[in-house]
Amino acid sequence: MIEMLDITERRRAEETQRLLIGELNHRVKNTLATVQAIASQGFRHARSHKDFQDAFTGRLQALSRAHSMLSATTWESAGLRSLIADHVAIGAVSEERLLLDGPDVDLSPELALRFSLVFHELATNAHKYGAFSMPSARCA
Numbered sequence: 001m002i003e004m005l006d007i008t009e010r011r012r013a014e015e016t017q018r019l020l021i022g023e024l025n026h027r028v029k030n031t032l033a034t035v036q037a038i039a040s041q042g043f044r045h046a047r048s049h050k051d052f053q054d055a056f057t058g059r060l061q062a063l064s065r066a067h068s069m070l071s072a073t074t075w076e077s078a079g080l081r082s083l084i085a086d087h088v089a090i091g092a093v094s095e096e097r098l099l100l101d102g103p104d105v106d107l108s109p110e111l112a113l114r115f116s117l118v119f120h121e122l123a124t125n126a127h128k129y130g131a132f133s134m135p136s137a138r139c140a
Contacts, residue, residue, distance in 0.1 A: 066116035
């Protein structure tokens with residue numbers, strides 16, 4: 001008597017694993033390309049080794065925070081409000097100095113990663129040259 005073994009579930013699990021590994025490889029390659037672009041841009045514009053190191057570290061941290069937010073939602077989306085609040089909070093800015101108004105919008109993973117770098121640059125500039133550089137100023 002020949003016994004039949006149903007391996008349908010195992011095949012599905014193997015296919016799911018292949019898909020997940022492929023997706024992970026794709027995300028890692030995209031992230032490394034982003035890091036390479038950040039480094040190249042930083043080298044071109046840095047006035048000193050220290051300037052480059054500070055800017056590069058800040059940008060990598062911004063990217064890392066966005067990755068953490070996306071991981072919390074299984075890379076579905078990231079809330080715009082959370083992304084902004086997280087990036088403004090990089091310095092010693094109390095919440096009463098920032099007014100976030102309007103609906104929260106969910107961003108796709110690609111947009112969340114891009115905007116995290118944009119918000120990082122805006123927050124850094126506000127700390128250095130803008131409203132957050134003055135102790136009593138507010139930003140809306």
